[in-house]
Amino acid sequence: MNDTRHHWPTSVYYNYYTLSGVALALLCALLIAGLFTVNLFADTPIAYLGVSYVLLAVTGAVGIAGAALGIAIGARRWRLGIRPAPPLLFRLNLSLPRHRLVALGILAGTMGIMIAGVGGSYKGITYLESDEFCGGACHTVMGPQAIAHENSPHAKVECVDCHVGGGAGAFAEAKLAGSRRLWAALTDSYSRPITGVGHQLRPVREMCENCHESSRWIGFKERTFNYFSAVEDNAPRSLRMLVKVGGTKPGSTRGQGIHYHMSSERKLEFAAEDESLDDIAWVQVTEPDGEVRTYRKRSLDDETLAQLERYEMDCIDCHSRPAHQFNSATDIMNELLGDGRLTPKLPYIKKVGTQLLEAEYETQGEGIEAIAAGLTDFYRAEYPDTLQDSQEWIAGAVDELQTEYRKNFFPEMGVRWDVYRQRIGHRDSNGCFRCHNDTLATPDGRTIFSTCTRCHVILTQSDDAALLALEADEGQAFYHLGEDGEVDREEYSECADCHTGGSEIY
Secondary structure (H helix, E strand, O other): OOOHHHHOOHHHOOOHHHHHHHHHHHHHHHHHHHHHHHHHOOOOOOOOHHHHHHHHHHHHHHHHHHHHHHHHHHHHHHHOOOOOOOOHHHOOOOOOHHHHHHHHHHHHHHHHHHHHHHHHHHHHHHHHOOHHHHHHOOHHHHHHHHHHHHOOOOOOOOHHHHHOOOOHHHHHHHHHHHHHHHHHHHOOOOOOOOOOHHHHOOOHHHHHOOOOOOOOOOEEEEEEEEEEOOOOOOOEEEEEEEEEEEEOOOOOOOOEOHHHHHOOOOEEEEEEOOOOOOOEEEEEEEOOOOOEEEEEEOOOOHHHHHHOOEEEOOHHHOOOOOOOOOOOHHHHHHHHHHOOOOOOOOOOHHHHHHHHHHOOOOOHHHHHHHHHHHHHHHHHHHOHHHHHHOHHHHHHHHHHHHHHHHHHOEHHHOEOOOOOOOOOOOOOOOHHHHOOOOOEEOOOOOEOOOOHHHOEEEEEEOOOOOHHHOOOOOOOOOOOOOOOOOOOOOOOOOHHHOOOOOOOOO
């Protein structure tokens, strides 16, 4: 039986389907080559370029499939005796000057399309992974996060480095999720504030440890905290301490200090009874030598525990706001007074400023106006002489408070410090005390230690500078401002029961 495919005429291949498919496949190949060349010599190669290669390869495959379909159609027509004429559009005779001019025009047009496609694709993908797109495309929704990011220690870290990562899979997952969020934004059906963002990060070990080594030995870090009281003269108070960051010493696997938790050889797991992971009900520690300790709420039954999702502890379980921190009203005022941006010579500036910052407003604009009016009205009513003699101080205080309000308070989105709490420490949130408490215990009654000096040692408080008499391991006992004696651990509960970031206790 003769194989008639060897005798197919040109019309089988030379048709619109085949030529269009070949042209599409060729264009995709040229675009891939162009993007590869541009990215090769770019200052900062982009993470999502692999996605373009995949999309162009798929499009090129569609072109090849179209060409194959054209051949199949042409072959069928030939077998049926149909003899179509070749497409006139592609009938070129390069021996004719006019046809050579047309061929040159087609070549120039193809090159122009390729250059525009390469440039457009490159710019488009670069924009999709830019902070401008992440924080600006949905300005109302993500505006608070974008502003907080700009003022964070991680301001130079791109949004996609933490929230997406590289590769086609990460890009596709992020953009599919983004499509759902775009619909929510268009239909105004998104939550205020945005919730669940912390669960949409890349694996933390992969994300954070590109720059930070969790097991690195750090040892002690000296910290000084400046506080000002809500009294007329804004009485200052200083708390100086050594924070036992610790880490893992070379040659050891146990880990010490606060970073004991992050030893690469140790596994810490936990489960919580709420989505925000504040109400921790179960903790399990697996030591490098294989020892396992399990702590759980005494009231937690096995059936409930089995239904709880378990997590492995990582950096953001403590460093919960590394790039999007919103400061509390009292922290803002302590910082402004401590840095000298506000003068403590203005009577009650700590108390009044904190009250104005923490008040509930409908919009940010309303809050900005209320701060200016409230501060001026207070001094006009209570200290008219101060208002007359300290116009420059008061105007400066208004500017500073309004600036900080714009950075930290977004009423339209329901965003403020008590919505996105910091878990570092334990003053204005339970933080460390989520695990380090008397509620979680082993079957034989042991609890996770809550001894203060395991994590920090107080050096001096206020004017107390008796460093020579300091017991290095235990430090000084902590006392509250206005208290004559040391703090009785039996008398006081968690700090956050009273300390809420507001003005009433400061």
